[in-house]
Amino acid sequence: MNGADVAWMLVATALVLLMTPALGFFYGGLVRSKNALNTMMMSVVALGVVGVGWAIVGYTLAFGAGNALIGDLSRALLRNVGLEPQGTIPHVLFMAYQGTFAIITAALISGAIVERMRFSAYLTFIALWMIVVYSPVAHWVWGGGWLAKMGALDFAGGTVVHVNAGAAALMAAIVLGPRKDYARQAILPHNVPFTLLGAGLLWFGWFGFNAGSALGANAIAALAFTTTMMAPAATLVVWTLLDLLRGQKATAVGAATAIVVGLVAVTPAAGFVSPISAIALGGIAAVPSYYALVWRVRTRLDDSLDVVAAHGVGGMVGAILTGVFAQKSWNGVADGLLFGNPGQVGVQIVAVVAAAAYSGVLTIGLLKLVALIMPLRAESSDEALGMDVSQHGEEAYAAGEGAILVLPEREPFLATTMQPTAEGGHV
Amino acid sequence: MKLVVAIVRPERLSAVLERLFKAEVQGLTISRVQGHGGEREHVETYRGTTVKMELSEKVRLEIGVSDNFVEPTVNAILHGARTGAVGDGKVFVLPVEKIYRIRTGEEDRAAVTPVGVPA
Numbered sequence: 001m002n003g004a005d006v007a008w009m010l011v012a013t014a015l016v017l018l019m020t021p022a023l024g025f026f027y028g029g030l031v032r033s034k035n036a037l038n039t040m041m042m043s044v045v046a047l048g049v050v051g052v053g054w055a056i057v058g059y060t061l062a063f064g065a066g067n068a069l070i071g072d073l074s075r076a077l078l079r080n081v082g083l084e085p086q087g088t089i090p091h092v093l094f095m096a097y098q099g100t101f102a103i104i105t106a107a108l109i110s111g112a113i114v115e116r117m118r119f120s121a122y123l124t125f126i127a128l129w130m131i132v133v134y135s136p137v138a139h140w141v142w143g144g145g146w147l148a149k150m151g152a153l154d155f156a157g158g159t160v161v162h163v164n165a166g167a168a169a170l171m172a173a174i175v176l177g178p179r180k181d182y183a184r185q186a187i188l189p190h191n192v193p194f195t196l197l198g199a200g201l202l203w204f205g206w207f208g209f210n211a212g213s214a215l216g217a218n219a220i221a222a223l224a225f226t227t228t229m230m231a232p233a234a235t236l237v238v239w240t241l242l243d244l245l246r247g248q249k250a251t252a253v254g255a256a257t258a259i260v261v262g263l264v265a266v267t268p269a270a271g272f273v274s275p276i277s278a279i280a281l282g283g284i285a286a287v288p289s290y291y292a293l294v295w296r297v298r299t300r301l302d303d304s305l306d307v308v309a310a311h312g313v314g315g316m317v318g319a320i321l322t323g324v325f326a327q328k329s330w331n332g333v334a335d336g337l338l339f340g341n342p343g344q345v346g347v348q349i350v351a352v353v354a355a356a357a358y359s360g361v362l363t364i365g366l367l368k369l370v371a372l373i374m375p376l377r378a379e380s381s382d383e384a385l386g387m388d389v390s391q392h393g394e395e396a397y398a399a400g401e402g403a404i405l406v407l408p409e410r411e412p413f414l415a416t417t418m419q420p421t422a423e424g425g426h427v
Numbered sequence: 428m429k430l431v432v433a434i435v436r437p438e439r440l441s442a443v444l445e446r447l448f449k450a451e452v453q454g455l456t457i458s459r460v461q462g463h464g465g466e467r468e469h470v471e472t473y474r475g476t477t478v479k480m481e482l483s484e485k486v487r488l489e490i491g492v493s494d495n496f497v498e499p500t501v502n503a504i505l506h507g508a509r510t511g512a513v514g515d516g517k518v519f520v521l522p523v524e525k526i527y528r529i530r531t532g533e534e535d536r537a538a539v540t541p542v543g544v545p546a
Contacts, residue, residue: 181438181441184441185441186441381510381512384436384438384510385438385469389469389471393469393470393471393472394471394472394473395471398471398473399461401461401482402461402463402480402481402482403471403478403479403480403481404468404478404479404480404481405476405477405478406470406477406478406479408477
C-alpha cells in the first residue's frame, strides 16, 4: 500500500462522482424549462440507485473472479471487500472508485429519452441495466474477461462507458419513440450557461476519471492527465472551425459538445498515447461526431441530447484511434498501428462491436421487460404540461404566485397542548 | 376593426401560430401570463411544504385585425388551441376605436394591413 496512491485515488473518486451532477447540468440546460428538474433528476438518482446496486451485486459481477464473460458472486454485498490492498490502494477504495463509473454510465443514457420517459420506469431500467449490461462489459475489459485476454486497450472506459452507453441510448431512443413535439416545433435549450457549466465540471471531473484510471499517483497518471487536457482542447479548436466553415457562427452549445466529445475520445487512449498524439486524436474525433450530430437532427431518431453522436460515435472513434496512436515507449504496454502494430486496430474494433452489440440488444430486452410491468412513456398530456410538474410535483422556476398553502392535519399532540384555554393562555 | 385577445395553453402556441400564419394573419403580440380557467389545480411539494397551484401558465395573444379578418383569426385560434380538456382558454373580440402604425403614421385599416398587401 502506498500513501500517495491512496491520497490521489481518494480525490479521483470524488472527482468522478462530481461528473454525474455535472452531467445533470449539461443535460438540464439543453432541455425546455418545464423539463429541467426531471432531466437533472435522471442523473441525480443514478447516484442513489446505481450506487447501492453496485455495492450489492454490480461490483462482484464486474470484478469477481468468475469466467471470461461475467464475474461470480464471491464479493456480493461487499463480502471480502475490506481494507486489504488491491494493487496499492485499499480494496474498498478500488470498489468505490469503480462504482462512480457505473453511476455515470447509467446516467449518460438518460440524454436519449428526456422529456418523455416516466420516472419510475427510468429508475427500474437503469437499476437493471447496471446489473445486466454494465457489470458484464466492465468484466470483459477490466475484470479479466475475454476482451482483456484478447489485449483490447481501454484505459479509462471508452468501450465500457461510452460505446456501451451510446449503444444503449440509441436503442432506448428507438424503443421510446420521439417526443410528440419532435420535428413539429422548435425545441430549444432553456439555459445554455448551465450546459457550459456542466461541460466545465465534466472536464474537471474527467481528470479523476482518466488520470485516476492509472490507479495510483504515478507517471502514467500524469500522462493520462495531460492527454485529458490536450485532446478536448484540440476537439474544441476543430469543432469551432467546423462551425465557422459551415457558414455559421462559433456556437456555445457546440463548444460544450466539443469538450465532451474530446473527453470521450481520449478516454480509452488517455494513458496509452503521447500528448501530441492526443492532440491529433482529439482533433480527428471532432469530425465524425460533428457530422453525426448534423445528420441526426434531420432524421426521426429523437436521441434528444445526442448521446449517440457524442458518446457512441466519439467513443468508437476514440477506441479505434487508441489502436492507431498507442505507443509502447510511453505506456510500456502496447504499440498501435503508427508504431508498427496494425493488428491492434482489429482488436479495438472487435471490442467496440462486441460491447455495442451486447449493450444494444440487452437494452431493447430490458426496456421491453420494464414495459410489461409499467408504461415507459408519460401520458401525452403530462408530456405537454412538462415532466417537472407531472413526474415530480415541482417546478424548476416556480413563481410562487397563486400557490395556496395546504396545511397539514394538526398532530394530536399539538392539538391538545396548544389549545387556547378560556383564560387566554395555553395549557 | 377589432382587437382579438386570446388566452391559450403555452404548449398549443406553436399550433396556433402555424394556423394564424396560414390564415395570413401576420401581426401579433404575445405575453406569458398566469391564469385560472377552472382546470384542476396541480399539487406541488417542496421539503414538506405542500401547495396547490391555482394559477397555470398561459399565453395571451393580442391581434389587431380589420373586420374581414376577424373570423379567420378566431377560427385559427379555436382550432389551434383546442385540446378538449378544461383550461384550453378563451378568445375575446373587442371593438377598437382607432389604430395607428407608428413607423408611417398610417391609420386604421391601413395600419393593420401587412406591408406589401394592398389595403
